[in-house]
Amino acid sequence: MQYWLVKSEPETYSWADLVRDGKICWDGVRNYQARNNLQQMQPGDLVLFYHSVSEKAVVGIAKVARTAYPDPTADDVKWVAVDLVPERDFKDAVTLDQIKKDSRLENIALLRQSRLSVMPLRPEEFEVLLSLGN
């Protein structure tokens, strides 16, 4: 079991959209590092859902429902997508500000590599974020 974090601009696709849809094909990733992370996802892995830009907060937990397959929106088979389903809401959104202020999260990829859109989380980072969100 691995833990991940994905980013989305809520204006483009929000956590509420995922809850409404019940399942989403997480496609459109065009960055090799993010792609490599998608390829390592296994069914049942938990994925924190982060709203970037306008909100800047972790808002819920999703779960991997299907391992990487060719991205239907890409011309090239080198790009992949996974399927995500909503697991549960965060009671309280965990803001980027909170994350920055928590010394336990100082090495989180979200801060270290601000432009990466699909990143792994250490189990302890996942646990800290979970406790902050509930």
Next chain:
DNA sequence: GCCAACGTTGGC
């Protein structure tokens, strides 16, 4: 293979 130019992301 280097690097300047350019485009995109995302925080501020």
Next chain:
DNA sequence: GCCAACGTTGGC
């Protein structure tokens, strides 16, 4: 709206 970080493209 600006800009830093960073990835990609294309000329040489």
